Amino acid sequence: MAVIVLYVQDQIKIQTEIIESERFITINQIASRTELRINNAISILEILSKNPHIINPPSATLIDEKMHGIPEDIDVNRRNAMRETFDYYGSFQNMLFLLPNGDVYINEPFLFQKNMTASNFAFRDWYKEIIDTKDVVVSDVVVSKSSNKPNVVIAVPVFSQDKLFQGILTGSLNLDLIEEKLDELKLYANERILIVDDTRTVAADSEHILKGQSVTLGVGAIEASLSDKRGTIIGTINGTKMFVAYNPIKIGQNTWAIISIESYDDTFSTINKTIEASLFLIALVIVIFSVSLFTVHRYFRIQFKLRKQAEDTNAEIVKIQNHLLKSEERYKNLYHLSPDAIVVFDKSGTIISYNESFVRLFGYSLGELNGKSIFAIVSDNHLDLAHSYFDEIQKIGTLENKENWLKKKDGTIFLSLFSISTMYDDRIEYICIIKDISEIHNIQEKLKDASNTIQEQLNKLKDVNKTKDEFSAMVTHELKTPLMPIMWHCNLLKKDMAGVLNAEQLESIVSIEKNAKQLELLISDIMDARKLDLNKMKFNFESISLDEFFSNLDHAYKIALVDKGISFNTRYPSGVTIYTDKTRLRQVFDNLIGNSIKFVPQDTGIIEIVAERKENELIISIKDNGQGIPLEKQKELFQKFYQVDTSERRKSSGTGLGLAISKGIMEGLGGSIRLESDGKTGTTIHLSLPLRNF
Numbered sequence: 001m002a003v004i005v006l007y008v009q010d011q012i013k014i015q016t017e018i019i020e021s022e023r024f025i026t027i028n029q030i031a032s033r034t035e036l037r038i039n040n041a042i043s044i045l046e047i048l049s050k051n052p053h054i055i056n057p058p059s060a061t062l063i064d065e066k067m068h069g070i071p072e073d074i075d076v077n078r079r080n081a082m083r084e085t086f087d088y089y090g091s092f093q094n095m096l097f098l099l100p101n102g103d104v105y106i107n108e109p110f111l112f113q114k115n116m117t118a119s120n121f122a123f124r125d126w127y128k129e130i131i132d133t134k135d136v137v138v139s140d141v142v143v144s145k146s147s148n149k150p151n152v153v154i155a156v157p158v159f160s161q162d163k164l165f166q167g168i169l170t171g172s173l174n175l176d177l178i179e180e181k182l183d184e185l186k187l188y189a190n191e192r193i194l195i196v197d198d199t200r201t202v203a204a205d206s207e208h209i210l211k212g213q214s215v216t217l218g219v220g221a222i223e224a225s226l227s228d229k230r231g232t233i234i235g236t237i238n239g240t241k242m243f244v245a246y247n248p249i250k251i252g253q254n255t256w257a258i259i260s261i262e263s264y265d266d267t268f269s270t271i272n273k274t275i276e277a278s279l280f281l282i283a284l285v286i287v288i289f290s291v292s293l294f295t296v297h298r299y300f301r302i303q304f305k306l307r308k309q310a311e312d313t314n315a316e317i318v319k320i321q322n323h324l325l326k327s328e329e330r331y332k333n334l335y336h337l338s339p340d341a342i343v344v345f346d347k348s349g350t351i352i353s354y355n356e357s358f359v360r361l362f363g364y365s366l367g368e369l370n371g372k373s374i375f376a377i378v379s380d381n382h383l384d385l386a387h388s389y390f391d392e393i394q395k396i397g398t399l400e401n402k403e404n405w406l407k408k409k410d411g412t413i414f415l416s417l418f419s420i421s422t423m424y425d426d427r428i429e430y431i432c433i434i435k436d437i438s439e440i441h442n443i444q445e446k447l448k449d450a451s452n453t454i455q456e457q458l459n460k461l462k463d464v465n466k467t468k469d470e471f472s473a474m475v476t477h478e479l480k481t482p483l484m485p486i487m488w489h490c491n492l493l494k495k496d497m498a499g500v501l502n503a504e505q506l507e508s509i510v511s512i513e514k515n516a517k518q519l520e521l522l523i524s525d526i527m528d529a530r531k532l533d534l535n536k537m538k539f540n541f542e543s544i545s546l547d548e549f550f551s552n553l554d555h556a557y558k559i560a561l562v563d564k565g566i567s568f569n570t571r572y573p574s575g576v577t578i579y580t581d582k583t584r585l586r587q588v589f590d591n592l593i594g595n596s597i598k599f600v601p602q603d604t605g606i607i608e609i610v611a612e613r614k615e616n617e618l619i620i621s622i623k624d625n626g627q628g629i630p631l632e633k634q635k636e637l638f639q640k641f642y643q644v645d646t647s648e649r650r651k652s653s654g655t656g657l658g659l660a661i662s663k664g665i666m667e668g669l670g671g672s673i674r675l676e677s678d679g680k681t682g683t684t685i686h687l688s689l690p691l692r693n694f
Contacts, residue, residue, distance in 0.1 A: 012271050014304055019267060020232055021304075023245035025311050027193070027258045030185050031249045034178055034195060034204075034258070036400050038152070038251050041091065041173050042136055045156040047397045047422060048085050049169050053077040055160050058097070058105050058167060068116040069104045082108040082169075088395065093144060093151055093172040097158075100167055102127055130155045130168055138252030141175070141201040143212040150175050150203060150212035154252075179204035179211060191262045196222055198254045221246035225257030234264060243267040280533065302450050309443060341434040344423075345374045349390060352429065361436060363409035374432075379405040379413050389420075393430060397422040406434070414438045483523075486516045525657040529640055532664035539581040539668055546576040546611065546618075549585070553609070557593060565603030572611035578618060578689055584665045585689075588673075591658040592622050592685050599626035599683075613691065620687040630679040637675060638663045 048054055056078065062070040072079070082095050086108055097106040102122030107113035121127050126139040139153040151172045158166045182193045183206055194215065195204040200222060202210040215222070221233055221244045230247040237244075241264040249256040335342055341358035345351045351369045359366055362377060369376065378386040382405045393399050399420040406416045420432045490513035493501060501509065531537035550572050558568045589609075596607045604625075611620045629637065640660040666673045670690045677683040 014301070015271050016268075018304055018307060019243075020245070021307050021311055023232065023260050024230070024247070025307070026185055027245055027247045027260050028315065030182065030193065030195070031247050031258050033181060033185075034249050034256075035251065037091075037178060038138065038154070038173065040398055040400065041089070041154055041171060042138070042156070042252065043398050043421065044085060044089055044396060045154055045169055045171050046136070048081065049156045049158045050424065051081050053081045054097070054158055054169065055166060057160060057164075058099060060099055060103065060105075063103060063105065065119065067113060068119045069107055069113050072110045075106070079106055079108060079110075082106060091174055091177060093149070093174045095172075096121070096168075096170040098127070098168040098170065100131075100165055105167065124153075126153055126155050126170075127168070130157055134165065136252060138254060140199045140254075141197045141203045141212065144172065150201070152197075152203070152251075175203050175211070179206070179208065182206035186260070188262060188266070190266045191260055194257075194259050194261070195249065196225075196257045196259070197251070198226055198256060203256065220244075221259045222257045225249075225259065226255055228255060237261065241265070338433070341436075343374070343377075343432050343434065345430055345432070347394065347428050347430070349374045351376075358434070361408070361434070362406075377406050377408075379407045381405070393420050393422075403437070415441050483516050483520050487513055487520075490516065525661060528661045529657050529664075532661065532668070537584075537664070537668060539584060541579055541581055543577050543579050544582045546572055546578060547574055549582065550609075550611070552586075553589060553593075557607075561597070561605075561607070564597075564605070566597065566600055566605035566607060568607050570609045570611075572609075573613055576613065576618065576691075578691065580669050580689060585669065588662045588665050588687070589622075591662050595658065596622065596624035596626060596683070600624050601626070616691050618689045618691055620689070621684055622687070623682065623684040625682040628679045628682055629675070629677045631677075634675055634677065638673070 058075065058078070062074050064071055078097065082097065086092055086095050094112040095106075095108045096104060098121060099105050102120045102124075104113070104116065104119050104121070107116060124139070126137045130137045134157050136157075137155045139155070141150050141152055143150050151174050153170050153172050155168050155170045158169050160166050178195065182195075182204055186193050186206055191206070193204075193206040194202055194210065196215055197203055200214055202213055202215050205211045220235065224231065224233075225246045225248045228248045232243065232245045234241065234243055236242065243262055243264050245260040247258050249258055335355055338355060338357055341355065341361045343351060343354040343358055351372050351374055353370065354366075356366070358364075374390075375383060375386055385404055389399060389402060389404070399418075401417060401419060403415060403417055405413050407413055415437055416434050417437045418432055418434045420430050423429045423431055490509050493509045494506065494513075528537065550570050554568070554570055561568045593607060593609075597605075600607060606625045608623045609620065610623070611618060613619075638659050640657055663673050666687060666689075671688045673688075674686050675683065676686060
């Protein structure tokens with residue numbers, strides 16, 4: 001027993017670690033994708049800001065105030081360059097070219113320019129900041145007046161060839177795609193993921209409700225994320241206990257927050273199920289589950305180890321990708337010290353240089369590939385894919401997290417993950433970071449094998465459960481079968497049909513019959529408890545009259561209890577109809593009244609049943625003047641086989657299942673049951689049944 005308890009505790013710890021690990025992997029991936037998406041948009045605008053048509057000095061005299069900018073057929077080359085970028089990238093709501101004073105020069109698409117309500121953006125915070133810094137600025141989340149959708153404005157300064165400030169190039173980045181990705185990446189159906197900027201405005205909401213609004217959910221987690229911290233907390237949100245994981249996101253010069261919110265019960269439901277299943281099976285099938293528990297233990301160990309490896313690998317990839325976007329000085333240090341292979345090539349695909357990690361990965365000596373084609377390191381069977389990537393980098397200037405099969409000097413083929421960014425000096429060059437993900441590929445294959453093994457074990461567990469159910473049914477049947485002839489013969493003997501019995505013999509027959517009936521009751525209780533545990537108890541709902549139901553109760557108990565000196569009284573509203581299972585409800589009443597009869601004092605005992613209607617519920621209270629139930633014993637009272645162990649109560653035998661069965665039946669009927677007792681002056685059981693159908 002102690003070994004199983006320790007095992008359950010170990011499983012709870014492992015599953016808790018897995019839950020936290022899964023949350024961190026998910027929000028870290030989303031944070032990385034969000035950062036890279038916005039940084040990608042920044043790179044695209046920076047590339048466009050160096051286009052010869054863009055850096056060409058604009059003429060303020062061309063602005064038509066009625067058109068909120070220049071006409072559509074003026075400065076066509078600049079407008080076409082902006083339109084080509086807008087059409088190809090597809091994630092900008094619109095793009096602006098502003099003069100240094102904030103006046104709109106071009107708004108593309110032109111339809112946005114015609115429908116503008118403002119012709120100058122000098123009042124915007126991002127305009128003021130870029131004027132002060134002459135550097136890239138990412139705005140806070142704002143709701144567009146034209147589309148009524150939240151977006152962020154990315155502003156890039158434009159300089160002429162002689163370094164004179166010509167204006168500002170902006171792109172309003174639509175956040176809808178980031179929000180759509182939240183649904184794809186979240187692991188749990190009831191999980192909610194929010195991305196919030198540094199002003200607490202929601203940039204993306206997986207439930208598509210709060211986007212663009214100021215947020216108050218998970219405020220503590222948001223504050224921690226904005227302070228560049230990551231972690232998990234358990235707190236109450238809108239009256240519900242929640243599990244919250246949080247992580248910062250670096251967006252340009254700002255820090256945003258990403259939080260994952262899920263109810264505590266849903267998050268840890270697997271742990272609760274593990275505890276419930278273990279407690280139930282300990283008493284009945286300890287031998288059967290010893291082998292199964294060992295298998296489950298191995299599964300969780302393997303799962304945790306593989307997830308941990310995947311998390312570490314992902315963290316390393318994200319770390320390297322983020323560092324690649326830093327300054328030129330940081331880039332040089334990263335180039336020489338990076339553990340991943342880095343290669344630089346020009347726009348024709350000719351290799352210019354590579355680092356020591358590239359040498360170690362591919363087996364070429366330093367400088368051996370300089371002047372050779374970048375396609376020399378690509379697997380022969382995957383050259384077409386490599387050429388398509390090359391064409392794509394020429395168009396948009398950056399690629400992120402792409403996969404292809406590469407080839408080492410010795411001919412070894414391996415799966416790689418790579419990202420490419422554009423560098424500008426005196427010519428256009430591309431820097432490519434390559435990571436060997438063969439180990440991840442192998443881990444995925446192992447995960448598939450482990451999943452197949454686990455499925456086999458689950459099938460075996462189903463077979464075990466089927467055998468257990470068949471065994472339980474067989475034992476119950478075999479126990480009940482001999483009881484019928486025993487009670488039948490007792491009845492014959494009591495009626496002197498087998499001869500006249502003396503007083504001592506008759507007393508023995510009565511004792512045998514009484515114990516046989518108690519055994520039959522015990523077997524019936526065990527069967528009902530089993531059905532409730534398996535959720536297989538059938539309920540036959542019908543409309544019944546409360547008057548008829550209580551009349552039957554009075555007839556059954558009032559006269560019978562007079563001889564014992566016990567007063568039995570009922571009060572209920574007349575004319576009420578309830579929709580329930582009459583037989584099962586009567587079973588609950590018989591259990592509870594039977595308990596009261598056992599413990600009320602003889603000659604002065606009182607049992608009172610009061611029913612009253614409250615809104616959409618029928619509340620029924622069964623009250624007695626027995627000795628009461630100690631407060632410390634009440635918590636466990638509705639558990640199976642639990643009995644209050646006092647000398648007075650032990651005089652009255654019982655199965656310890658009556659209250660547990662009553663609780664299960666009431667819940668099956670859509671109601672509830674609770675106990676009230678001060679431990680000294682009697683006990684009251686409160687039942688509730690729904691009346692919403694009437």
